[in-house]
Amino acid sequence: MSTQTVSVAAAAAKRVTTQTLQEMRAEGVPIAMLTAYDYTSARILDEAGVDVLLVGDSASNVMAGHETTLPITLDQMVYHAQCVVRGVGRALVVVDLPFGTYQGSSREALRSAIRVMKETGAHAIKIEGGQASIESIRRITEAGIPVMGHLGLTPQSIYKFGTYKVRAREEEEADELRQDIVLLEQAGCFGVVLEKIPASLAREATDSVSIPTIGIGAGQGCSGQVLVTHDLLGLTKDFNPRFVRRYADLAETITTAVQGYIADVRERDFPSEGESY
Numbered sequence: 225m226s227t228q229t230v231s232v233a234a235a236a237a238k239r240v241t242t243q244t245l246q247e248m249r250a251e252g253v254p255i256a257m258l259t260a261y262d263y264t265s266a267r268i269l270d271e272a273g274v275d276v277l278l279v280g281d282s283a284s285n286v287m288a289g290h291e292t293t294l295p296i297t298l299d300q301m302v303y304h305a306q307c308v309v310r311g312v313g314r315a316l317v318v319v320d321l322p323f324g325t326y327q328g329s330s331r332e333a334l335r336s337a338i339r340v341m342k343e344t345g346a347h348a349i350k351i352e353g354g355q356a357s358i359e360s361i362r363r364i365t366e367a368g369i370p371v372m373g374h375l376g377l378t379p380q381s382i383y384k385f386g387t388y389k390v391r392a393r394e395e396e397e398a399d400e401l402r403q404d405i406v407l408l409e410q411a412g413c414f415g416v417v418l419e420k421i422p423a424s425l426a427r428e429a430t431d432s433v434s435i436p437t438i439g440i441g442a443g444q445g446c447s448g449q450v451l452v453t454h455d456l457l458g459l460t461k462d463f464n465p466r467f468v469r470r471y472a473d474l475a476e477t478i479t480t481a482v483q484g485y486i487a488d489v490r491e492r493d494f495p496s497e498g499e500s501y
């Protein structure tokens with residue numbers, strides 16, 4: 225057994241911490257992160273061995289059916305995070321601070337982060353943005369709360385971007401990202417999500433810091449990868465960006481199962497005597 229296999233096996237038995245992620249980056253072991261919003265799924269994903277569960281504000285899209293992540297509230301994020309934490313034994317649970325709960329001031333940001341930590345039992349929070357979020361990130365990390373950053377395509381700014389296209393293709397925006405990732409590390413972030421940026425830039429940004437980077441649509445040069453679980457499982461049929469790899473077609477599986485149930489009910493085949501009292 226190689227040294228790497230031994231340390232990964234040892235890590236698998238223990239609770240994942242921000243320190244574990246740092247070690248995984250140092251050892252070159254890619255970090256697997258997925259989103260979760262409820263107890264049942266969180267339990268399955270955790271037992272499957274995912275390292276980090278993100279209670280993403282993508283709950284606004286996939287759970288609530290909104291077009292953007294902007295409408296979800298802190299109360300709703302707290303509820304989703306509480307459900308996820310109850311299902312998790314090993315993974316690190318990170319919770320998105322939703323739009324409007326940290327941009328006002330670093331004081332507001334700290335209050336929101338403390339609320340998440342106190343009321344949910346989660347282990348860390350995530351905040352979008354570079355330079356503009358630095359003061360808040362510093363204040364939150366100084367209060368002892370681990371913060372994950374998020375650069376590139378930051379969906380809470382969708383109305384500023386006007387499009388979900390790849391970010392930082394132009395040199396000016398790429399330069400800004402290069403500076404932002406260093407600022408995030410200096411402000412105390414334990415990791416950074418890099419969303420929908422050129423793979424070469426993601427690799428360069430990753431190499432410029434010592435904290436782990438987690439890519440989504442950012443190529444192979446990151447320290448780990450994240451996907452929205454509903455996309456990976458084939459539940460979101462009408463969302464097909466290039467960076468999503470579907471590992472199942474649960475929409476099809478569920479449709480077939482439910483149609484089987486409807487047919488059995490109509491034919492009075494369900495419930496059988498064995499399923500009755």
Ligand code: KIV
Pocket residue numbers: 259278279280281282283320417440450451452
């Ligand atoms: O909310 C979310 O799901 C995210 C991931 C896309 C990283 O922020």
